[in-house]
Amino acid sequence: MLLVYMSLTGQTRKFIDKFDWPSLELTPDNAFTEIHEPYVIVAPTYEREVTDILFDFIETGNNASYLQGVAGGGNRNFNTLFCFTAKDIAEEFNVPLLHVFEFQGSDNDVNIMKEQVACLGQAGIK
Incomplete structure (x- = not known):
C-alpha cells in the first residue's frame, strides 16, 4: 500500500520510515x-491551512477514488x-480512520497500522 504523507517537523516522516512500503511525501x-493506485494518507495534526496540501492531493484527478483510509499523528496533550x-x-x-499515534509512533503503532491495512485488503480495496 502506498503511504502518502506530509511532515513539517519530521515526526511523520520518522513514522513512515519504519515501514518497508512505498511512500510519497507531499510538498x-x-x-x-x-x-492510479490505492493509498493511505498519514496526516500530522495542524490547522486546515497548514494541511491543505493533503486535501489538494486527495482532490486532484481521481485520487479520492483510490484513498483507502487515513492515520494520524499528533500530541496527546491536545x-x-x-x-x-x-x-x-x-x-x-x-474512509476509515485506521489508527492514531503520538509523535513518531512506536513499534506497536507500526504493527497496528500494518494490521489495519491488511484488513483493508481482506475487505477488498474499493
Missing part, C-alpha cells in the same frame, strides 16, 4: 500529483484535538 511542488486532521479527512472522504 508544495508535488501536491497536485495524480496517482486532548480532544488529538489527531483531528486525520479524523476530519476520514469523515470528509468517508
